[in-house]
Amino acid sequence: MAHIEVVRRSMRPEEYTDLRFGWLKRHIYEDKTEITTFKIREARQTAEMQFEFYDNEPRDLKRGDMYFSPDGTAFIEADAVIPEKYMGREIRFSLKTAAEMIIKINGKYAGGIDPNRESIVINPFISSQNVHIEIVSYNRSKPDDERNPESLSVRGCRQIFEGGYFGVVNDAVQSLVYDIELLLNAAKSDCFNEDLRHHINLELDKALNYIDFDNVKNEDVLLAAEHIEKHIFTDKRYKGNGRVALIAHSHLDIAYYWRRIHAVQKNLRTVLIQMRLMDKYPDFRYAHTQAYTYETVEKYYPEVFEELKEKIKNGSFEPVGIMYVEPDCNVPSAESLIRQCLYGQNYYREKFGIEVDTCWLPDVFGNSWILPQILKKSGVKYFVSNKMSTWNDTNRFPHNNFIWKGIDGSEVYACVPPTHFISWNMPDQIQKNWDAFQDKDTDTETLQMFGYGDGGSGVTEEMIELMHRFDKLSVMPETRHITAKEYLADNFNATKNLPVWDGELYLEMHRGTFTTKSDIKKWNRELEYKFRNAEIVSVLRMLRGEDYPAEKLRDAYKKLLINQFHDILPGSHITPVCRDAIADYIEINEKLDGILNESGDKYFNSLNDISRKSITFIEDENGDVTRLGKRGYFTYPYIDPLSSGTVQKPVGDDTGWISVGETVETAQYSIKFNSDGSISKLYDKYIEREWVKGNFNKLHLYYDYPGVYDAWDILPNYKDKEEYLTVEVPIHLTFVNGDVAEFTTVLSTENSSWKMITRLFKLSGNIEVENIVDWNEKHRLAKVEFAPDILTREVVCDTSAGYIKREMNKNTTWQQARFEVCHHKWFDIGETGAGLAVINNGKYGIGVEPDSISLSLLRATERPDPTSDIGHHEFTYLIVPHSGDFVEAEINNIALEYNVPLIKADFKLDMQFGELYLQSMKLSEDGKNVIIRLSEQNGKRGILSGIGEFSVTDMTEKYLYSATEYKYTPFEIITIAIDASCLKDKI
């Protein structure tokens, strides 16, 4: 007998309640009057606060007209008269729109309207019935928050103007709407007791029966509210448990589906909306991050900034997050992360007279192990980041409130809230947070952030109104709305037995962000070291009497930091964001070239304790080698640390050091190449061992289909399907002189070509591989694999401030999940007495397998940017087989030599810092001292001495104490300040 599905055709009582709730909402406005005098000028934003207008004159804008165009901004104005009957009431200006609008009333910034809210109260800004309205409005196809279903339905570049109105609200209806909103959420959620949900449904039905929807009367609305109060809110039979702190916050991506030039208005709108809520609800507190966003308010909206300062002073507007922006925390170097703290904290100190003791990074894609030390030494006590709890794809991160122990042993309090940082303060979201909270035993409460975000927007009136009703719903956890500072102090400072997490905060997702947008990563690395050189050279020139270009350097550094934002540097953004970033990098590079002002015949070695003895490419038009498109030669500079010297071009042209047959023979190696450039044999004659076991220097193109999070993710099954490259030109010797030999192969796919040049050197065991790629793929991941004949279970990875050892075996799900990890300049795998390192100058992702490591080279994703990574790429890496372990072989020093260029300049600084790495030397922010930052990178302890008296400071250059020696511990970063006059005799 056929199965017949029985479909209920009549309406269930709950559906009837929903229907009537919709009817009720139509009566929120007691009266509305359309404004019919709008005029509009359409434009497109070209730079911060600069617009290209499409119309010379404003045109009329009527209800039903089309407005906005792709990437459009509109300037809308109206002179209107408020109806007499509204005067004396709370008057609203309402406009339903998909766009983001900043509203000025009679010349004053009155608030914001966007897909999450459609009206503002205008009473504080009017003195008569005559009103002048000005709107700056940005429309974008992607709403701030795809989680708001109403905003999804109106996405698109061209919008229909739905009219603007003055109106007055029926407070009784509005209040009842909030009551029912709260109760329906609980009734529909399986988080709550089934009997309670039935009870709510039953009583809501009865309450709504008081209202005749053909003739809605206020007294009936009040009766319905009274019924709810009496039969639901005062009924405390259903008990909840748990404690949840509610922190208002709005996540603002500086760039993502919009350019950073748009973030200025997005931020202003968000700030205005939150400040107006503070005016209406005196108990409302709101936490806002990123010093950069405060800077834009100060720069472009000084009158709003003054109001903002007042609200910060009275405690309702709370700056959180020490960092200048919310950066990616995998790829930036230690010095970049320090500068995020330095420039952020200095801004808060200078403008608001406060120090921020939180690091607030809700959306960041994992956090480097070097962070706790940087935070602690920048004055941060608390680290907050949601991502690991809500996004891990394999393991549940085991803690929410804990102590995070860093690479050097530094500890900070850490809060990884159990649920998403974007929520709209609904009872079920709060209950889910408590249910997911894993540290209930520590007797702490859990943190729930609420407010729309991604592109700002924040809290709505509805969220606050619901919050004011939470204590009426006895089944909910106990909640309190407080500041971030209050939450963190209450739940960490006196809490004993907090669990400890000792290691990086690896995010088990978004593993592709170490590789996506190759050019951005390359520029970032190059400029990080160029800033180092530019600042050192500027200090040395200052010691000779020249001016230090403090402002130029600071401004340029801030621009680099903005581009380290967690949707810029990781590559998860639309096409123009990438274009902006590259333009910024070119501008920064030109500024640094101007500051470096290289000239003369001598080269300055800005590295300390490293004598530049590694093989180095020197650009020279008369050189006989072409590398990365530039002519030059390879040599061994041998320039003392922090000194200058001349570099000799090798003169010998005897090519007898290499013989090419079935194998390639040099003094050190016997090598067998495969036709595709991979190496099947690499026998080291000096230490009498073979380095190759499996694929070695083998290029792979994997099918890379991660799904919606295209730019972000690499899936664990990425190796399942591979596209095999065609060997167009088998490897062959293409160049040899007295010092270097080049072997070239050309590979291809249907759409791309890949030229690989492998360089062997007469006097160096390092092997350089240059890649010249015309890349026109979709959904491919290019990796170069190294499967050496080395028995080990760990790979050592540079973090830029010390190394991290990661397990290669796959026994546990934690090991399995880390199949793609972030490293910086190098990785090394070794046995006792020997090992093999691969050094790069702009690649960050490595694949970890039990017997091999692969360096991720290029991706080809199409969301959010359909053009991502398409084009020409040139990059190199260095294969360094070595005896001894990676410390004895000075792999970190070789990697520094490979990344930090020599500078054409003549200096000698007579200072030594032992084995510590001179990470930075700059003029202090107050212009009084030379700041020297030293980093212990090899896991050793020792004593810094012999440099005279110095002040030890924190990383924000705050004086701690004076000393003549400093005992440092493994992986410690030390910041000292020395009076410039004391250094003049050192130069």
Next chain:
Amino acid sequence: MEKYINEIIRPKIQGDGGEILFDSYDGGTLTVIMKGECSKCLILDRCIHWIEGQIETSTGKKVTVNAIRKKPFFWDT
């Protein structure tokens, strides 16, 4: 027409997370490939009319734009 699409229209479309690629122009019909966010836009027809209007205003030519959506695999359901 190809230059106009590439230089004038494309940057604006890209600014909204979309992508437009010139395909052909034949007998007053301009065929373009819409990718990115445009490929799944519910109100793409409004944008296409706008493009037609822009072309007419800028070049004086009346064209019919034939937009072919090319969704990435993860939206192609």
